[in-house]
Amino acid sequence: MYQEATYYSCTTARSDYAWCSLDAKFRRQWRYCTGQDPPKCTFPFIFKGRCFQRCTKEHYLLNRSWCSLTGNYDKDGKWKQCSPHK
Incomplete structure (x- = not known):
């Protein structure tokens, strides 16, 4: 609901x-x-014009790591939270 x-x-x-x-x-x-379940991170990915090779904590308010679900977050805006161990 x-x-x-x-x-x-x-x-x-x-x-x-x-x-x-x-x-x-x-x-x-x-x-x-997404077509995959669960959705998988895409590496490398572009965020704010920079290339990331792994999960990042940049610009995530809860100080947790995240990744893009596509190669270009700036264009697509699709993301997910990464494992708490990353």
């Missing part, structure tokens, strides 16, 4: 890209939907 609506597959509600909740009732934990 998200905003009083029940979804049975990925949605684009309030997003340019399809996503899904990680909980039956949305609790701010979500991920983008």
Whole structure:
């Protein structure tokens, strides 16, 4: 459930890209939907004009690492949080 609506597959509600909740009732934990499940990081990737070879903590408010799901985050804006061990 998200905003009083029940979804049975990925949605684009309030997003340019399809996503899904990680909980039956949305609790701010979500991920983008891709052709792969779970989505995989793409390396290298471009972020703010720089090339990254691994997960980064740059510009993530929670001081956690993240990666792009495509080779160019600047263009596509698709990302995911990396494993807490990275």
